[in-house]
Amino acid sequence: xxxxxxxxxxxxxxxxxxxxxxxxxxxxxxxxxxxxxxxxxxxxxxxxxxxxxxxxxxxxxxxxxxxxxxxxxxxxxxxxxxxxxxxxxxxxxxxxxxxxx
Amino acid sequence: xxxxxxxxxxxxxxxxxxxxxxxxxxxxxxxxxxxxxxxxxxxxxxxxxxxxxxxxxxxxxxxxxxxxxxxxxxxxxxxxxxxxxxxxxxxxxxxxxxxxxxxxxxxxxxxxxxxxxxxxxxxxxxxxxxxxxxxxxxxxxxxxxxxxxxxxxxxxx
Numbered sequence: 001x002x003x004x005x006x007x008x009x010x011x012x013x014x015x016x017x018x019x020x021x022x023x024x025x026x027x028x029x030x031x032x033x034x035x036x037x038x039x040x041x042x043x044x045x046x047x048x049x050x051x052x053x054x055x056x057x058x059x060x061x062x063x064x065x066x067x068x069x070x071x072x073x074x075x076x077x078x079x080x081x082x083x084x085x086x087x088x089x090x091x092x093x094x095x096x097x098x099x100x101x
Numbered sequence: 102x103x104x105x106x107x108x109x110x111x112x113x114x115x116x117x118x119x120x121x122x123x124x125x126x127x128x129x130x131x132x133x134x135x136x137x138x139x140x141x142x143x144x145x146x147x148x149x150x151x152x153x154x155x156x157x158x159x160x161x162x163x164x165x166x167x168x169x170x171x172x173x174x175x176x177x178x179x180x181x182x183x184x185x186x187x188x189x190x191x192x193x194x195x196x197x198x199x200x201x202x203x204x205x206x207x208x209x210x211x212x213x214x215x216x217x218x219x220x221x222x223x224x225x226x227x228x229x230x231x232x233x234x235x236x237x238x239x240x241x242x243x244x245x246x247x248x249x250x251x252x253x254x255x256x257x258x
Binding site: 025060 | 117128197
């Protein structure tokens with residue numbers, strides 16, 4: 001007896017929407033990074049759930065690569081936040097406006 | 102005065118409604134999709150972890166043995182690309198962490214403190230005498246904590 005695939009997809013959608021809400025409302029750059037991680041993990045849940053659904057390992061292997069990509073993204077993101085704090089004494093993403101259109 | 106969570110209805114109302122609406126739309130689509138109730142799963146497979154390793158490094162000869170999972174794609178090229186991407190991310194984070202003082206680049210892991218930091222550490226050294234320095238260097242953390250718990254005076258951190 002296994003959990004049906006719909007519940008996995010609903011869980012991943014809920015995670016994705018929570019991450020989207022965080023990105024739209026938060027102003028702290030660290031919260032931004034955490035919200036992006038939530039959305040990436042929603043994609044991971046989908047990949048692994050459908051790999052199990054189809055009896056194929058491709059999704060699981062690809063989820064591993066997604067995790068490595070998330071690690072790279074966090075490394076660069078934390079570096080950017082470091083520079084942001086050094087230049088503006090703040091991690092508010094609405095403060096730096098010089099690179100806006 | 103309460104410090105509990107409050108519902109902020111001013112600026113985050115529209116994004117909240119948008120996120121909930123997106124979830125409702127996607128959930129409606131998923132619940133109306135005819136997925137088969139049974140998951141295929143990995144029945145009769147010896148080791149899923151081993152199969153992941155075979156797929157990641159293109160070991161097709163090992164993949165075709167008994168108790169393996171067929172039709173897994175080969176991922177060696179993706180593995181190498183991710184390795185390069187992680188390396189580039191490490192370099193990028195080091196470049197971003199490097200700071201400049203008066204046009205001179207300072208290494209990211211430099212331990213040379215600024216003037217104010219040096220003064221602060223010197224002041225704490227005077228206040229805490231040389232006993233704290235000896236315990237910091239020689240003993241384990243638990244004994245140091247016990248020493249400090251017994252000591253009513255000393256430095257205030």
